[in-house]
Amino acid sequence: MTTRLMNRLTIRARLTLVYGGLFLLAGLLLLGVTYVLLYQRLSGNAIISGTVSGLPPGVAAPPPDGQLFVRQIRDDITTDTRQTLIVQGGIALAVIAAAATAFGWLIAGRLLQPLHQVTATARRIANAPDRGLHERIALPGPHDEVKELADTFDLMLARLDHAFDGQRRFIANASHELRTPLTLNRTLLEVAVDPEDASPELRQLGRTLLAVNARHEQLIDGLLLLARSEREVTDRSFVDLADIVEHVTAQLPPGKAAVDSAPQEAPTTGNAVLLERLVHNLVENGVRHNLPDGGWVHVSCGTRPDGTVALTVSNTGPVVPRYEIPRLFEPFRRLGPERVAAGVPGAGLGLSIVGAVARAHGGRVRAEPRDGGGLVVTVILPIAPPDS
Helix, strand or coil: CHHHHHHHCCHHHHHHHHHHHHHHHHHHHHHHHHHHHHHHHHHCCHHHHCCCCCCCCCCCCCCHHHHHHHHHHHHHHHHHHHHHHHHHHHHHHHHHHHHHHHHHHHHHHHHHHHHHHHHHHHHHHHHCCCCCCCCCCCCCCCCCHHHHHHHHHHHHHHHHHHHHHHHHHHHHHHHHHHHHHHHHHHHHHHHHHCCCCCCHHHHHHHHHHHHHHHHHHHHHHHHHHHHHHCCCCCCCEEEEHHHHHHHHHHHCCCCCEEEEEEECCCEEEECHHHHHHHHHHHHHHHHHCCCCCCEEEEEEEEECCCCEEEEEEEECCCCCCHHHHHHHCCCCCCCCHHHHHCCCCCCCCHHHHHHHHHHHCCCEEEEEECCCCCEEEEEEEECCCCCC
16 A cells, blocks of 8 residues: 555655655654663762762761652652653654755755656657657756756657658658659650540550559659648648638539538638648548448538637548557558558548648647448647737
């Protein structure tokens, strides 16, 4: 029971209890030693003990009745002295122990202040996964164990920041380099299949190659957008998600699923192009992964009581296991091989781009399986300040 209680206490509380307990133990030992010494001193006093061996020469010994009187005085003085020592010493010890415990609490907080700084920095980085890796603790002070821990944490952050930044640069550079040959291939194919003297077989081959080329271009565009959205949005402007929802749903071509929207005012700040791509990817994903006939997609947005705005896209479709949902937000992840085999278009970047754009705007995404099949995806973003 005691061990379980100690495990629930903070380090500051534990140090305070240790300081207070050690001081109280030392005070009790000091009080006990003082009591013993005082008892020995009182017991060894010649006059108070009533003995005559210590009387100076020429001084007559008191009569027997006087000796009893002296012993009575001795007993009264000894008892009163012991009681005074125990009571007043105990009160003084309790007051000083309480003061020492309070000072121990303050000193422990002072000593643990650098650890609070390390914890606060780690919490900020955890809430902003890889875009907060540029932050450092830079703990000042003497080179002790706590500073060594902070410096080691800074070194780890620097290496992680360098690795993530290199990964983003590689994706962006590789995507840019791949767009040029794909654009050239598309131009050559369009020229090759355009003349009227081209054979039907050549035209069919050209159309097939154009479709493959278009899919590769879509993949490259998705990689570029993903690399861009992984960076935190610093240049923000006022955006109403209701306007974006109306624009995206109005531009959708007729599909196999009916799309209806119920947008309400949802003011936020951020990059309008990225937020439009977020809404477009969610709606397109809801239409694409739907029932063959009779499916629907519902899009809504609005403000929430907790001071945020929410965009919700729900659809009908195949049953999605709850344990598979986290995989859908990973790049190039798709729900099971059967969806790939069924010829469902897409590169598996739609929801990963949605998650990256939401995080870049200080928001989050959650998805839940809908009863009867399909998903309910909700994007939560900070609400725009009143003066924006």
